[in-house]
Amino acid sequence: MKISSALVYIDIGQLALPEFQRGYVWRRDQVRALMQSLYRNDPVGTLLIWSTDADPQHVRGVSDNDSGSVVKLLLDGQQRITSLYGIMRGQAPPFFQGNTSSFTDLYFNVDTETFEFYGPVKMRDDPTWVSVTRIFVDNLSEITKGIQKVELDSDRAFLHMERLNSIRSIGDREIHVDDITGRDRTIDEVVEIFNRINSGGTKLSSGDLALARICADWPQAREALMGIRSTWAEHGYEFSLDWLLRCVTAVGTDQARFPGLTHLSVDEFVSALTDTEKHIDFLLNLVGARLGLDHDRVLGGRGAFAALAWYVHNHGGNITDHTEQQKILYWYLHCLMWGRYSSSVVSILQRDLEALEGDGIDGAIKELENWRGDLQVRTTDFDWSTTGARFYPILYMLTRTQGAKDLLTGIELRENLLGKQSQLHLHHIFPKAPLYKAGYDRKQVNALANMCFLTAASNLKISDTDPAKYLPEIAASQPGVLESQWITTDPDLWSIDRFPEFLADRRERLTRTTNEFLVGLLSGHEAYEAEVTATASIAATPTAEDDLSYDTALVLEIAARHELTAPGVDGEIADVETGEPITTADLVWADGVQAGLTDPVAFVPSVDGSTAAALSAAGYRVFTSRQALVWYLEGLLGTDIDGDEVVGDPNEV
Numbered sequence: 001m002k003i004s005s006a007l008v009y010i011d012i013g014q015l016a017l018p019e020f021q022r023g024y025v026w027r028r029d030q031v032r033a034l035m036q037s038l039y040r041n042d043p044v045g046t047l048l049i050w051s052t053d054a055d056p057q058h059v060r061g062v063s064d065n066d067s068g069s070v071v072k073l074l075l076d077g078q079q080r081i082t083s084l085y086g087i088m089r090g091q092a093p094p095f096f097q098g099n100t101s102s103f104t105d106l107y108f109n110v111d112t113e114t115f116e117f118y119g120p121v122k123m124r125d126d127p128t129w130v131s132v133t134r135i136f137v138d139n140l141s142e143i144t145k146g147i148q149k150v151e152l153d154s155d156r157a158f159l160h161m162e163r164l165n166s167i168r169s170i171g172d173r174e175i176h177v178d179d180i181t182g183r184d185r186t187i188d189e190v191v192e193i194f195n196r197i198n199s200g201g202t203k204l205s206s207g208d209l210a211l212a213r214i215c216a217d218w219p220q221a222r223e224a225l226m227g228i229r230s231t232w233a234e235h236g237y238e239f240s241l242d243w244l245l246r247c248v249t250a251v252g253t254d255q256a257r258f259p260g261l262t263h264l265s266v267d268e269f270v271s272a273l274t275d276t277e278k279h280i281d282f283l284l285n286l287v288g289a290r291l292g293l294d295h296d297r298v299l300g301g302r303g304a305f306a307a308l309a310w311y312v313h314n315h316g317g318n319i320t321d322h323t324e325q326q327k328i329l330y331w332y333l334h335c336l337m338w339g340r341y342s343s344s345v346v347s348i349l350q351r352d353l354e355a356l357e358g359d360g361i362d363g364a365i366k367e368l369e370n371w372r373g374d375l376q377v378r379t380t381d382f383d384w385s386t387t388g389a390r391f392y393p394i395l396y397m398l399t400r401t402q403g404a405k406d407l408l409t410g411i412e413l414r415e416n417l418l419g420k421q422s423q424l425h426l427h428h429i430f431p432k433a434p435l436y437k438a439g440y441d442r443k444q445v446n447a448l449a450n451m452c453f454l455t456a457a458s459n460l461k462i463s464d465t466d467p468a469k470y471l472p473e474i475a476a477s478q479p480g481v482l483e484s485q486w487i488t489t490d491p492d493l494w495s496i497d498r499f500p501e502f503l504a505d506r507r508e509r510l511t512r513t514t515n516e517f518l519v520g521l522l523s524g525h526e527a528y529e530a531e532v533t534a535t536a537s538i539a540a541t542p543t544a545e546d547d548l549s550y551d552t553a554l555v556l557e558i559a560a561r562h563e564l565t566a567p568g569v570d571g572e573i574a575d576v577e578t579g580e581p582i583t584t585a586d587l588v589w590a591d592g593v594q595a596g597l598t599d600p601v602a603f604v605p606s607v608d609g610s611t612a613a614a615l616s617a618a619g620y621r622v623f624t625s626r627q628a629l630v631w632y633l634e635g636l637l638g639t640d641i642d643g644d645e646v647v648g649d650p651n652e653v
Contacts (some may be wrong), residue, residue, distance in 0.1 A: 002171065002174055004086055009072060009350065010085060015071070015073075026079045026102050028117055029103060032115045035087065039167060040143045046077070046177065048178050077175075077182070081093075086100065087132050087133055101562075107129045107130060107132060108132050108135065108163075112149060119639045123645045127396065135164055135167050135168055141432075210259065214262070214264075218270070229241065237254070237295070246349070247276050247280060247309045248276045250309060251275055254310070256349040278317060283308050290528060291397045295394065303341025306349055307349055308332065311328070311361065328363065330521040333374055339370075339390060365522075378506070381511070382448050383447070383507070393454075399424070402517065406455050407474050407482075408462070425459040429487065429502075430499055434466065449506040450503060469495045475539050480503055486509035488502065562633070564593045565593055567601075567603075568588045582618060583605055585604045588603070589602075600618075601620065602622050603626075603629055606624075627642070633646065635648045
């Protein structure tokens with residue numbers, strides 16, 4: 001089949017996607033490599049097509065009017081054909097689901113014969129860069145005239161025309177097609193074939209495969225799942241599709257592994273999904289109302305939610321017993337603090353499900369004790385710095401639940417007092433600049449023990465004031481406020497030269513309060529003002545704003561501008577075997593800057609050799625400078641980001 005014919009088939013609704021196919025996931029570098037291969041006349045693989053009756057319920061890219069007609073369903077080759085359609089037509093195909101930026105604005109240099117995505121600094125005033133889409137849709141003679149604006153060089157113009165024609169002739173390139181014959185093939189058979197032969201270069205997760213099978217029976221499954229995730233996102237909680245499927249699997253099958261989903265009927269899956277949504281809503285409300293962990297940045301230990309959703313499900317969909325609720329929170333907090341689900345998720349979840357089934361939440365706590373040993377929090381657990389550490393949510397939790405007061409106003413920092421003008425901001429008790437000047441390192445400066453939460457107004461007013469100046473004023477005007485934030489009232493520890501002792505003192509206070517809170521949960525003695533029920537709405541979502549370095553803020557801006565996956569800020573990275581923290585990175589992309597498609601990335605400006613080696617062993621690309629990270633991103637995206645007119649490291653060009 002010619003490439004141009006495939007595109008015509010798409011235009012007339014005769015080449016489409018089965019509904020169980022996932023969306024478009026290619027990166028720009030893959031698109032660029034495809035065009036380069038086609039230009040060089042290299043092999044680009046085959047297509048696998050299933051010719052069958054069109055059913056709009058199971059097919060993307062055909063209308064209801066085409067129902068019953070024979071349509072070619074693209075099983076293998078979606079990413080290639082979608083990319084080619086987007087480039088050659090200048091728009092996405094009708095069945096498209098994904099990000100069009102992956103194939104938009106691809107350019108070809110008629111002198112160097114290279115493909116790159118548009119970079120204004122490099123290409124704006126250089127007529128030798130030509131839009132590839134324009135090559136397919138515009139008059140080639142007009143394009144060559146535009147290339148030579150000053151004087152006409154006939155030999156050069158001929159060469160350019162020859163190269164432009166080579167690109168346009170890609171449409172005449174034949175791609176081998178393997179056709180699954182037999183209109184009587186069942187969806188089940190085809191899904192099985194699809195799962196077995198898919199060769200698109202982007203590996204499908206076990207969750208993808210399970211969802212493909214579900215969509216075969218219930219085409220609306222993907223839309224339903226995405227709708228639930230969108231609802232949670234509106235309330236400040238970002239959950240992955242695999243995470244939601246894991247929760248549904250536990251609720252619907254009593255198992256941790258995805259394949260169990262494929263044995264559910266449509267009605268059983270819909271019921272499990274509906275129940276799971278309600279159970280997660282209840283758990284989000286419970287954790288938000290009782291622990292104050294009411295937005296995405298502080299919701300650690302989320303792997304535990306699958307086990308808890310199963311537990312709620314097997315208790316009639318609601319747990320009203322106060323003591324039982326507190327034990328649930330006790331177990332969840334320990335999962336969060338010790339990284340129980342940081343590795344071996346399936347096996348850990350299966351063990352927890354079995355423990356819950358055997359002896360309820362007490363059994364799960366016993367399993368946790370057997371796994372962890374000592375559940376006591378120690379002062380060293382608060383040694384971690386910045387907001388990615390597992391104990392950052394604990395600091396936030398203590399602030400929200402233990403009567404912490406705003407340093408300037410004396411108002412308790414509880415949910416019902418947090419309006420838009422008083423959202424929680426993270427405050428360095430000892431300002432960063434004088435600490436760095438005094439020789440303290442980044443880990444000390446950004447230690448959790450040097451942080452507290454304030455309203456935005458108070459944080460702005462205090463700003464970089466010396467604690468030896470503003471803390472005495474607070475102690476005099478707001479009795480008890482410092483103690484409520486676990487800050488010593490010993491003035492000798494308010495000086496810069498006594499900063500290490502200040503940190504040690506505050507770690508001791510935070511540790512003691514945390515252990516007391518946990519004991520209260522386990523015994524059921526924590527007091528709460530309101531009950532949480534299954535019918536409650538999802539918790540409100542105040543935000544916590546953090547100080548960012550210039551380099552970090554700049555990289556975040558670049559990631560957003562180029563529609564990359566949002567990284568974790570000050571994210572803790574754990575050893576995949578032990579679950580113990582390796583380090584806290586300024587920025588971390590655990591699933592890659594293009595989620596699931598690229599290697600995990602850690603931006604760690606200050607890192608020693610052994611830590612860097614440990615990160616590499618955990619599968620991370622480690623960058624210690626902003627420039628090196630930007631060059632890496634340039635190589636992925638095929639575009640000049642830093643304005644040096646070079647894509648990637650100029651020293652390697």
